[in-house]
Amino acid sequence: MTADQAVTLIGERFPEAQVERGAPDRPGDPLVVSLRLDQWVPFAQVAKDALGCRFFAFSTAVDWKEQGLDVIARVDNLDDRVSVLMKTRLAAGASSCPSLAPVYRGADWMERECYDMFGIRFEGHPDLRRILLSDDWEGHPLLKSYAVDTPHPPYR
Amino acid sequence: MKKPATQIVPVWRDFKDLQEWEALHQQRPEGDKHSALFEQVTEGIHNFPGGFVVTTAADAFFNWARKSSVWPVTFGLACCAIEMMATFASRFDVERLGMVPWASPRHSDLMIVSGTVNIKMAPMLKRIYDQMPDPKWAVSMGSCANSGGPFRHGYFVVKGVDRVIPVDVYVPGCPPPPESLLNGLLLLQDQIAHFRRTGRRAAPTPKVD
Numbered sequence: 001m002t003a004d005q006a007v008t009l010i011g012e013r014f015p016e017a018q019v020e021r022g023a024p025d026r027p028g029d030p031l032v033v034s035l036r037l038d039q040w041v042p043f044a045q046v047a048k049d050a051l052g053c054r055f056f057a058f059s060t061a062v063d064w065k066e067q068g069l070d071v072i073a074r075v076d077n078l079d080d081r082v083s084v085l086m087k088t089r090l091a092a093g094a095s096s097c098p099s100l101a102p103v104y105r106g107a108d109w110m111e112r113e114c115y116d117m118f119g120i121r122f123e124g125h126p127d128l129r130r131i132l133l134s135d136d137w138e139g140h141p142l143l144k145s146y147a148v149d150t151p152h153p154p155y156r
Numbered sequence: 157m158k159k160p161a162t163q164i165v166p167v168w169r170d171f172k173d174l175q176e177w178e179a180l181h182q183q184r185p186e187g188d189k190h191s192a193l194f195e196q197v198t199e200g201i202h203n204f205p206g207g208f209v210v211t212t213a214a215d216a217f218f219n220w221a222r223k224s225s226v227w228p229v230t231f232g233l234a235c236c237a238i239e240m241m242a243t244f245a246s247r248f249d250v251e252r253l254g255m256v257p258w259a260s261p262r263h264s265d266l267m268i269v270s271g272t273v274n275i276k277m278a279p280m281l282k283r284i285y286d287q288m289p290d291p292k293w294a295v296s297m298g299s300c301a302n303s304g305g306p307f308r309h310g311y312f313v314v315k316g317v318d319r320v321i322p323v324d325v326y327v328p329g330c331p332p333p334p335e336s337l338l339n340g341l342l343l344l345q346d347q348i349a350h351f352r353r354t355g356r357r358a359a360p361t362p363k364v365d
Contacts, residue, residue, distance in 0.1 A: 133276070133312070134275070134276055141311035141312070146311065
């Protein structure tokens with residue numbers, strides 16, 4: 001499986017997905033695949049089975065304020081050195097996203113961290129609770145709307 | 157995580173604002189714990205004609221003993237701990253000042269808060285401090301422990317360890333070199349020399365070289 005084959009395969013299976021390739025002189029760059037929200041889990045399944053991306057590198061999010069949140073995950077095919085960076089955009093104000101944890105076991109803690117920092121509720125996650133911050137923390141600190149200097153109990 | 161059933165210490169919601177909270181943590185409401193009987197006896201001797209010679213001499217002796225054997229609890233939090241280790245090691249050698257880094261808070265007199273205290277660590281820090289027997293001292297080492305330092309605007313950091321425990325000496329620097337910490341410890345010894353058995357602490361005197 002080369003990157004070219006991967007692009008072709010993604011084009012066949014997901015014609016609506018936008019695939020962006022890295023610069024030709026940088027073969028290690030991942031394929032950036034922008035997906036609709038309902039294609040998120042099916043694409044992950046295809047990436048795992050057909051593209052051979054069995055390693056879940058990370059999952060994170062970007063807060064674009066009134067334009068909504070980007071949810072980002074990177075999966076790697078370590079044997080053939082093909083990487084896929086999958087992106088999806090949540091609707092403005094929405095915080096619900098289907099979980100990749102049933103497909104990738106490695107997504108479990110990553111999505112917990114993503115929930116912790118951005119407040120994204122991953123539907124179908126087996127154990128969605130805070131992972132880094134304490135359980136009684138108020139708010140999600142990496143959101144742009146989080147006021148950092150608000151007094152927070154008890155030591156702020 | 158299970159929440160504690162009873163709150164013995166006052167918590168955040170009991171306070172009007174941050175200033176009140178910080179005031180509580182700097183003024184030591186319970187003071188340094190000592191026996192009431194001991195205080196009565198020493199006050200009696202002190203007020204007896206000529207007895208003050210005995211009590212002040214005893215005070216001076218005890219303070220000499222206290223400042224000559226300040227045992228810091230080994231409590232390293234971040235990169236400042238490396239400098240603290242260097243201070244404890246042979247080149248700077250605080251052992252010649254009677255300081256033995258001790259691995260148990262129950263045998264220690266001094267806590268050197270060396271590094272960033274984050275909100276998750278603060279309760280543990282408070283617990284270790286509470287485990288130390290009175291009289292006890294605390295040195296805040298480095299910008300992070302003094303005020304939050306470069307992480308002050310982070311969401312996770314305690315903006316100065318004096319919001320958690322009362323601090324006697326602040327050592328500036330990021331991180332403070334061992335000479336700085338050593339100077340802070342000497343200032344602390346100077347402060348301990350003026351310690352009163354009644355639990356009142358002398359105001360830190362500026363040391364003039």
